[in-house]
Amino acid sequence: MRKTCFFVGIVAGLIVISVLAMQGCNDGGAKSGGPGSTGLAGGGFVFKEKLSEYGFFVNKLSDLQPAPGVLPYELVTPLFTDYAVKDRFIVLPAGQTIRYTAQGVLDFPDSTILVKNFAYRNPSNQKILIETRLLVKDPQDKRWEVMDYLWKEDQSDAIRHITGARIPITLLDDRGDRISTIYQVPNTNDCKRCHINNDVLTPIGPKARNLNFVRARAETGPGRGGVNREDTGFNQLVIWAKQGRLSGLPAIGQVERLPGWKDSLHFSVGQRARAYLDVNCAHCHTRGGDAYNTGLFLEYQQTDPEHIGILKAPVSAGGGAGGLNYDIIPGDATHSILAYRMNSTEPGTAMPELARTVIHQEAVALIRNWIDQLPRKRPLKKLQQKEQ
Amino acid sequence: MNTFEYSAEKSSGAVYERISAFRISICVPLIAICSVFFAGCHTGTGDGGNKEPGYKTTIAFHPGEEAKIVEAFLSVKDSTCFLLEEGLYKFDNLSIAQVSHIRIKGEGYDKTVLDFSMQTQGGEGIRITNVNGFEIGGLTIRDSKGDLLKISKCRDVIIAGLHAVWKTADSTSGGYAIYPVMCRNVLIDSCYAEGSSDAGIYVGQTDSAIVRNCRAAKNVAGCEIENTSHAKVYGNEFYDNTAGFLIFDLPALSKRGGFVKAFDNYFHDNNTRNFAKSGSFGTSWGVGNASPGSGMIILAASNLDIYQNRIVNNNSCSITIASGLSVDDKALEKIGENYFPIPRNISIHDNTLQMGGAFPAAAYEHHIGKILVGIEQKLNAQDPGRKNKRIPEIMYDGVSTNLLNHGTAANPDSICIRQTGGNVFVNADFLNVANPKKWHPTTEWKAFDCQ
Numbered sequence: 062m063r064k065t066c067f068f069v070g071i072v073a074g075l076i077v078i079s080v081l082a083m084q085g086c087n088d089g090g091a092k093s094g095g096p097g098s099t100g101l102a103g104g105g106f107v108f109k110e111k112l113s114e115y116g117f118f119v120n121k122l123s124d125l126q127p128a129p130g131v132l133p134y135e136l137v138t139p140l141f142t143d144y145a146v147k148d149r150f151i152v153l154p155a156g157q158t159i160r161y162t163a164q165g166v167l168d169f170p171d172s173t174i175l176v177k178n179f180a181y182r183n184p185s186n187q188k189i190l191i192e193t194r195l196l197v198k199d200p201q202d203k204r205w206e207v208m209d210y211l212w213k214e215d216q217s218d219a220i221r222h223i224t225g226a227r228i229p230i231t232l233l234d235d236r237g238d239r240i241s242t243i244y245q246v247p248n249t250n251d252c253k254r255c256h257i258n259n260d261v262l263t264p265i266g267p268k269a270r271n272l273n274f275v276r277a278r279a280e281t282g283p284g285r286g287g288v289n290r291e292d293t294g295f296n297q298l299v300i301w302a303k304q305g306r307l308s309g310l311p312a313i314g315q316v317e318r319l320p321g322w323k324d325s326l327h328f329s330v331g332q333r334a335r336a337y338l339d340v341n342c343a344h345c346h347t348r349g350g351d352a353y354n355t356g357l358f359l360e361y362q363q364t365d366p367e368h369i370g371i372l373k374a375p376v377s378a379g380g381g382a383g384g385l386n387y388d389i390i391p392g393d394a395t396h397s398i399l400a401y402r403m404n405s406t407e408p409g410t411a412m413p414e415l416a417r418t419v420i421h422q423e424a425v426a427l428i429r430n431w432i433d434q435l436p437r438k439r440p441l442k443k444l445q446q447k448e449q
Numbered sequence: 450m451n452t453f454e455y456s457a458e459k460s461s462g463a464v465y466e467r468i469s470a471f472r473i474s475i476c477v478p479l480i481a482i483c484s485v486f487f488a489g490c491h492t493g494t495g496d497g498g499n500k501e502p503g504y505k506t507t508i509a510f511h512p513g514e515e516a517k518i519v520e521a522f523l524s525v526k527d528s529t530c531f532l533l534e535e536g537l538y539k540f541d542n543l544s545i546a547q548v549s550h551i552r553i554k555g556e557g558y559d560k561t562v563l564d565f566s567m568q569t570q571g572g573e574g575i576r577i578t579n580v581n582g583f584e585i586g587g588l589t590i591r592d593s594k595g596d597l598l599k600i601s602k603c604r605d606v607i608i609a610g611l612h613a614v615w616k617t618a619d620s621t622s623g624g625y626a627i628y629p630v631m632c633r634n635v636l637i638d639s640c641y642a643e644g645s646s647d648a649g650i651y652v653g654q655t656d657s658a659i660v661r662n663c664r665a666a667k668n669v670a671g672c673e674i675e676n677t678s679h680a681k682v683y684g685n686e687f688y689d690n691t692a693g694f695l696i697f698d699l700p701a702l703s704k705r706g707g708f709v710k711a712f713d714n715y716f717h718d719n720n721t722r723n724f725a726k727s728g729s730f731g732t733s734w735g736v737g738n739a740s741p742g743s744g745m746i747i748l749a750a751s752n753l754d755i756y757q758n759r760i761v762n763n764n765s766c767s768i769t770i771a772s773g774l775s776v777d778d779k780a781l782e783k784i785g786e787n788y789f790p791i792p793r794n795i796s797i798h799d800n801t802l803q804m805g806g807a808f809p810a811a812a813y814e815h816h817i818g819k820i821l822v823g824i825e826q827k828l829n830a831q832d833p834g835r836k837n838k839r840i841p842e843i844m845y846d847g848v849s850t851n852l853l854n855h856g857t858a859a860n861p862d863s864i865c866i867r868q869t870g871g872n873v874f875v876n877a878d879f880l881n882v883a884n885p886k887k888w889h890p891t892t893e894w895k896a897f898d899c900q
Binding site: 223224225227243245248249250251253254257260262348351353354356367368372373374375376377378379380381384407408409414415418 | 516519522523544546547569570572576578579595596601620621622623624625630631645646647653654675699700701702703735737776779783
């Protein structure tokens with residue numbers, strides 16, 4: 062019946078059909094988030110089709126040289142994404158400043174755009190850009206919006222992309238070893254999954270405590286290699302305050318500081334492990350986050366041993382728990398679900414569930430080390446920061 | 450069983466009627482309508498005849514349009530109905546987030562099939578989050594790596610006429626087939642779940658849920674109500690699982706369960722091996738604790754009413770009432786606003802309880818199964834007058850609030866049982882089970898008998 066109908070339709074007027082069909086597609090496109098749609102009725106921020114249209118960068122786009130007013134930044138403990146090399150920028154509206162907040166993400170003015178580029182090092186040690194993610198604070202409804210841009214193979218530009226992608230790559234890890242994997246570009250719902258808390262979309266990385274350090278690539282100061290990491294004059298937050306980009310910053314010594322997960326010179330294994338878990342897990346594993354239902358809460362400030370996972374039985378892990386009994390067994394990383402799931406790439410087992418297709422060997426080693434040195438006795442007493 | 454088949458047929462029949470009407474109208478030789486339909490855009494905003502009543506936008510798809518479906522789901526606006534026509538669709542995963550009034554509708558569970566065997570990332574095949582007003586049904590979803598359908602933080606959810614299955618029922622299957630969690634107002638009606646390595650139908654941390662006219666087979670647990678309050682479970686058939694039906698409360702979660710009614714259900718022949726994934730330590734939490742041969746298990750949950758069910762041929766125990774201490778010796782330390790490990794206010798009455806002649810073989814290989822076997826042996830050794838009867842139909846672990854306040858009342862927690870028969874109840878004295886000299890399970894149940 063349908064075939065007949067189809068046949069009649071074609072015979073009766075191919076041109077009419079295609080015109081109408083295209084019309085139909087355009088309607089569908091506008092309704093379903095085509096170019097120009099931001100999910101807002103009547104105005105608001107409009108995502109552009111190509112990354113180059115924003116003018117974030119000068120000269121060759123793929124060199125990611127920030128235009129004047131575009132602030133590069135780094136995080137002391139970053140999220141792991143398949144050994145990706147990340148370049149991060151804040152684009153502030155002219156004349157506006159970021160307001161300091163002691164807890165949570167800094168208070169960005171309306172129309173702020175956070176730009177995060179993901180690249181990998183190929184076996185020839187070239188940096189290959191894969192995707193650029195934007196977070197925009199819409200001036201109309203004060204809500205953050207997400208969009209992803211997928212880089213063309215020739216690295217000439219990146220194109221707006223909402224459905225996610227799977228890209229086979231061979232990358233060099235931090236030890237220079239080759240790993241072949243299928244990199245997962247998130248779709249827009251994947252983005253929301255990590256960025257939503259209590260139904261509100263929010264940035265994750267740029268919290269004062271995670272920005273509170275001296276960048277290796279500080280854009281002002283003595284230049285590469287010459288930075289004194291102990292000199293707070295080169296601290297990212299201090300520099301922004303001096304430049305008038307950040308208001309309300311207290312004396313830098315009073316600003317909370319998240320440990321660098323690799324910085325064994327200044328921080329204990331426990332502090333580094335908890336910082337890593339905070340950045341890589343706590344956007345979901347927190348009240349109101351995507352993993353609220355698990356009762357496993359991995360924020361750096363969490364002190365309840367049950368919520369941290371100490372002798373906590375899993376809730377909905379199913380086979381993902383590998384038949385193990387507890388998230389963390391103090392002194393026994395081998396039988397702790399937390400370490401087991403970080404050491405897997407199997408869907409349903411691997412944690413984090415998104416944005417990781419290879420194992421972060423160095424982090425697994427750190428977490429195992431931390432669990433193995435947790436005291437076996439009185440594990441249900443509150444964990445004190447000094448004990449970590 | 451026929452009743453359930455009938456209701457499933459009925460619901461897909463209703464869908465089918467609408468589809469037929471839709472076919473007739475599209476074959477009116479209006480070129481515009483045909484072209485819009487066949488161009489694959491299917492905006493269907495009112496003039497195509499395929500508009501779903503009550504939805505602003507209706508979008509129809511057919512197999513082969515998977516990429517378009519993925520994109521349409523990602524960019525969906527409020528008040529949209531997706532019609533998935535008959536056929537086999539293959540997806541890595543699908544998701545919808547932060548919108549209102551969404552429906553996903555197939556042409557019937559035996560017609561529209563969504564296959565997720567190519568899932569490469571994430572925890573589930575279909576993921577619905579923060580949606581107010583969500584309905585899905587009239588289709589089969591199958592073979593994801595993780596859970597099949599997770600609906601998280603949604604309000605007013607209807608899952609009807611949905612089949613969620615793994616073709617292989619073993620530890621490689623995902624945890625839950627149908628998995629609403631942290632939702633409000635959930636109806637699961639005339640669904641079927643098979644092959645889950647945890648619970649086929651699982652309602653977690655939800656307030657107000659109904660599970661009715663569903664079937665679940667070949668899962669570790671047929672259905673589980675966990676930390677969920679104000680749930681009604683009726684008219685269901687759970688069979689050929691390790692355990693038929695569970696009501697659990699676990700510690701450290703967002704809310705407490707309780708106030709659950711289960712009635713007019715048929716839990717039978719749940720005697721299969723527990724295939725929840727186990728490792729070197731064994732599995733001593735959650736559904737791994739369900740002994741093969743369990744009709745129904747209550748764990749650390751309170752305020753329950755269990756009546757007029759047929760619980761038949763579950764050959765290790767018809768109904769188990771257990772405290773959190775039976776699986777976690779730290780359970781008392783975890784008492785809080787959202788967790789109380791000792792079951793209170795449990796009413797069990799007017800059920801048909803029958804067990805077969807012997808434990809299923811798989812019970813002898815399971816850590817809780819072994820305890821149940823031990824209870825039967827101990828009772829018969831203590832009292833030759835029992836003449837080697839089976840373990841009683843209802844096993845209570847005997848852990849009461851006396852433990853907390855050093856009380857001595859025989860039944861301080863209002864465990865109220867009104868059942869006929871000569872082998873109804875055992876207080877299994879779990880606290881002493883590891884100490885053979887002190888261990889004394891007893892069938893004395895006057896204090897629990899609410900006749």
